[in-house]
Amino acid sequence: MAKGRDNWLLTPSAMGEVDAAAAASGIDSFGLMEKAGQAVAAAVLRLFPGGERFVVLCGPGNNGGDGYVAARALRAAGAAVAVFHLGDPAKLKGDAATARSHCPIPGEPLETWRPAEGDVIVDAIFGAGLARAVPPVVADVVRRVDEAGLPVVAVDLPSGIDGRTGAVMGAAFRAHHTVTFMTRKPGHLLLPGRLYCGTVETFDIGIPFRLVEAKDERLFVNGPQEWRTSMPTADAAAHKFRRGHLTVFSGPATATGAARLAAAAGLRAGAGLVTVVSPTEAAAANAAHLTAVMLKAVDTESDLADYLRDERRATFVLGPGFGVGPKARAFVAALAAACRHLVLDADGISAFAEDPKALFSAFADGAPRLVLTPHEGEFARLFPDLAADPALSKVDRARQAAARANAAVVYKGADSVIAAADGRAVINENAPASLATAGSGDVLAGIIGGLLAQGVPAFEAAAAGVWLHGEAACRAGASLTAETLINHIDRWH
Ligand SMILES: NC(=O)C1=CN([C@@H]2O[C@H](COP(=O)(O)OP(=O)(O)OC[C@H]3O[C@@H](n4cnc5c(N)ncnc54)[C@H](OP(=O)(O)O)[C@@H]3O)[C@@H](O)[C@H]2O)[C@@H](O)CC1
């Protein structure tokens, strides 16, 4: 499938391989650095035309090389420019040494920089090659820039941000703007990195895109290009059964709202029929609030077995408000045994905290039929080892979890990652902070259930659901509640 370049992501190490492949194919590597540095200078002049002094901070590698090119370009444009370097610039190698030799400003040691009013900082200390926590002298400059409130334009990544994971390695600049090259890196989207980048500009320095595509890491920014072809198509002849039947389990009488939110969201997302299945004692509470959504009383495993006799009842959401306990485990086991599709959310996930393997083995066979939608806390309950491993990025965690569970995993948060059991993954970026409100996760579970009911495969339903949820939230405005969010969910067609 054709991928838009804006949606492409590469880890820093893969980008390094692309660089090497470009050089091996005869492309002049210094020419790439020249274009990178010129793009940075152009961004700085565009964003800060009134800057009194451009302070270019140059590190010991090629990120520093980009900085020397930018310093030369800024000087050539007539601006006041100062250069400060980390370490001994005589030790620079290759293109970075060439860039410095072309720069008319020799520079001074980083530790001698003192903030001055009107300074605009160009951060070219570390980029893709950041390998460990920044040294104290860099942490000190970060602190002084922060305290002075000076604007920062970062080259490739804000120094201190790990481009693979988005982690802060000791300290990091909070950039106003970041200019990166060819593709964004996961650290531009994953938290906390995203919060340090400001606006991100992806500049094409002229590496043929086929070299980027050759390093496909199966990681993209979430968007329609990832799942469009799997979505339901407009069908004038559709009747309600063709559009699928979604069933949402209600909790007890004191906790019915979450299931109704999910059910209403599933209907809006296009399921042809939606039923809330409720304990008898909660049926009156549910009946009082349901119209288009149907209601059925199911109390026991044997009631559920009866309900499952109708094969058209193929798709389920279990978890919102359900309660954590043996009933959740038994119902999930019954759904798995009956080969149903399931979105397992909230309490449904927590119910397996003591024995996650029971869940994984129930859904181990065949094409993934399970979508797990954990937030941070729920993720750690099902996958404690993955959550605790500091070497893993959020993408690594979601991927390993998906493979282990033979499920699509939506690892929620402001930087939701959706991963498939086969290793595909996307990072979501369209969700506004207004989604941090009670019940918005229930709405998401319902949207995904609504798509699954229409026959969309697990990963595509999960990724599309997260994206549609984010779009709905943008339309619902800053004061959205879970109820108003539902009214802004758009069917795909
Ligand atoms: N296609 C592209 O994308 C292009 C990319 N380009 C640019 O190249 C950049 C990548 O360059 P890069 O590989 O030289 O890495 P970079 O970030 O300069 O750092 C490496 C240096 O820092 C050092 N070092 C690391 N961590 C440290 C620490 N904590 N504390 C102290 N030192 C530390 C490390 O030392 P070492 O770990 O070896 O001891 C090494 O000396 C990329 O971000 C982009 O700006 C463009 O020029 C053109 C095309």
Ligand SMILES: Nc1ncnc2c1ncn2[C@@H]1O[C@H](COP(=O)(O)OP(=O)(O)O)[C@@H](O)[C@H]1O
């Ligand atoms: N700051 C944020 N920015 C964007 N999306 C967010 C943010 N906080 C939460 N979300 C999204 O909102 C939803 C909240 O779900 P969840 O944590 O289960 O909450 P609840 O249980 O209240 O429904 C998830 O889809 C999550 O990705």
Ligand SMILES: [K+]
């Ligand atoms: K940088």
